[in-house]
Each structure stands twice: as C-alpha cells, then as structure tokens.
Amino acid sequence: MKKFRLNRWPDQHERPELWVHNLRDLALILGVEPQTFVTTDPVAPAWRLAFTWDRQHAYNVSKLPSVVATQMYEAAFGSNGVVEWLAKRYLLDI
Amino acid sequence: MASKALPARYLEAGQDYLSALETLGLVPEFLGWGVDEAHDEWNLVLVTSIIEIGGPLALSKLLFRAYNLHATPKEISPFIVRTFGSETLYAPELKHLNEVKAGKVSVTAVRNADGSIPTGEKAKPIPIQALQKNVGGIRMDSNYVYLIAPRNINHEQKTEEWTRFKDNVESLAA
Numbered sequence: 001m002k003k004f005r006l007n008r009w010p011d012q013h014e015r016p017e018l019w020v021h022n023l024r025d026l027a028l029i030l031g032v033e034p035q036t037f038v039t040t041d042p043v044a045p046a047w048r049l050a051f052t053w054d055r056q057h058a059y060n061v062s063k064l065p066s067v068v069a070t071q072m073y074e075a076a077f078g079s080n081g082v083v084e085w086l087a088k089r090y091l092l093d094i
Numbered sequence: 095m096a097s098k099a100l101p102a103r104y105l106e107a108g109q110d111y112l113s114a115l116e117t118l119g120l121v122p123e124f125l126g127w128g129v130d131e132a133h134d135e136w137n138l139v140l141v142t143s144i145i146e147i148g149g150p151l152a153l154s155k156l157l158f159r160a161y162n163l164h165a166t167p168k169e170i171s172p173f174i175v176r177t178f179g180s181e182t183l184y185a186p187e188l189k190h191l192n193e194v195k196a197g198k199v200s201v202t203a204v205r206n207a208d209g210s211i212p213t214g215e216k217a218k219p220i221p222i223q224a225l226q227k228n229v230g231g232i233r234m235d236s237n238y239v240y241l242i243a244p245r246n247i248n249h250e251q252k253t254e255e256w257t258r259f260k261d262n263v264e265s266l267a268a
Contacts, residue, residue: 022132024132024133025132034171034173034174035173037173039158039161039162039171039172039173040158040162044158044172044173045151045154045155045157045158045172046151046154047173048154048157048158048172048173049150049151049154051173052176054230054231059179059181059182059183060183063181065146065179065181067146067147067148067149068145068146068149068150068179070149071149071150071151071152072150072151074151075150075151075154078151
C-alpha cells in the first residue's frame with residue numbers, strides 16, 4: 001500500500017494480481033525478484049523459501065516435521081525474515 | 095508436449111553441482127533439472143532427507159554460503175535450487191523417473207488408426223526414451239536427471255549427514 005500510495009486494499013476486480021497465493025508473483029509487484037536479489041544479503045535464504053513456497057504444501061498435514069514448520073515461521077517472522085524486511089521498507093507510518 | 099532443451103551451461107553446471115554437494119558431504123537422493131512452469135524458468139531440484147533434520151531455512155543458509163564462497167558453480171544461484179525433503183509428497187513422484195532410465199517403461203499400441211487390433215511388429219512394446227512429469231509445478235524431464243538414489247537411512251544417519259554438511263560449509267574459508 002505504501003509503494004502505490006493506496007489508502008485501502010484494492011478489491012479483486014480492480015487489482016486481481018494482488019489476490020494470488022504465489023508469493024514470488026506478489027514480490028515481483030514490489031520489484032523483488034530472485035534474478036536480481038543479492039545472494040550475500042542476510043535475508044536471501046528466507047526470500048528463497050518465500051519464492052518457492054507452495055500453497056499446495058509438499059507435506060501431508062500429519063507428516064510435517066516440526067523443524068520444517070518452525071523454520072518456515074522463522075523465514076517469515078525471524079530477525080532476518082521476509083516480513084521484517086518488508087515492514088522496514090513498506091510499512092506505513094500512521 | 096515437446097521437451098524444452100536445457101541450456102548447455104546448466105547441463106554441465108548441474109553435474110558440477112552434484113560433485114560439489116558430495117564433496118561437502120551431502121549425498122542427494124535426487125538431483126535433476128525441471129522447468130518451473132509458472133515462471134518458465136529452469137530449476138535444479140534437490141531431494142535430501144537432511145532438510146528434515148536441519149530444517150529448510152538452515153539448509154538455505156548453507157546453500158547460499160557455499161555459493162557465495164564459490165564452493166558450488168556460479169551458474170546455479172541458490173534461488174533456482176528447489177529443495178524437497180524425502181518425506182515430502184513429491185519425493186516418491188520423482189522416483190518414477192528412474193524407471194525410464196532403467197528401461198522399465200514401455201508403451202504398446204492398443205488400436206490402429208482404423209480401430210483394428212495391432213499385430214506383429216506393431217504389437218510389440220516400445221521402450222520409452224524419456225519421460226516428463228509435473229511435480230509440484232515443476233515439469234521434470236528424465237533426460238536432465240543426474241541422480242535418483244532414494245535411501246532408507248535412519249534418523250541417526252540423517253543427523254550425521256546433516257552435521258557433516260553443515261560443518262564442511264561453515265568451515266569454508268571466507
């Protein structure tokens with residue numbers, strides 16, 4: 001919203017490309033893409049997981065190893081996670 | 095569907111990537127190229143059970159460290175390496191590509207164009223030379239697979255392999 005100076009989240013008819021589950025496609029809207037992301041950036045390993053995250057998860061619900069779940073969470077919300085990286089750049093100061 | 099040709103630089107680099115991983119102590123259960131259909135991009139698919147010991151983020155960090163310190167080929171950014179654990183739904187799917195390599199898969203004509211039953215040479219099974227298979231949005235091609243070696247190793251052995259790989263990558267000179 002900050003990047004595009006929006007005062008509300010667009011509905012699905014206005015911006016259908018924002019209503020997808022493909023994190024790589026959403027990141028591309030911000031200008032973040034794997035081809036140009038610096039591989040020495042501490043957030044690169046977390047972004048790599050985000051780019052390849054699949055809504056159709058690769059594990060059976062009953063068989064997801066806890067270390068996988070924990071580190072997926074860490075890749076998003078940890079100190080070098082994608083969410084913090086995004087928040088630092090794009091969170092609106094209201 | 096016609097097979098998309100893997101760029102020559104990737105074909106060679108993939109073999110070097112396998113050697114580099116083995117040198118660092120990671121023995122993949124599967125390694126091969128496939129096309130990420132959503133982005134029309136070649137990805138190197140790596141299946142290893144140590145991801146279920148060390149975790150996907152820790153493995154991702156090690157792949158970046160190895161790449162940034164030139165221990166893996168420069169042509170293969172970690173961003174195009176797709177890692178799956180051996181317990182994922184995708185790992186068994188990838189094993190089927192091995193049957194093509196082993197010459198176990200063939201096709202047999204069921205009917206001629208006029209509806210008659212094939213006889214003689216036409217009735218003989220024809221071995222399949224290559225197979226494409228969509229696994230998790232990636233179209234794998236058996237022509238571009240380096241290794242299919244599923245292993246039945248226990249938790250202790252997986253932990254040993256993870257520790258060996260982690261220690262080797264972390265000890266790479268910066």
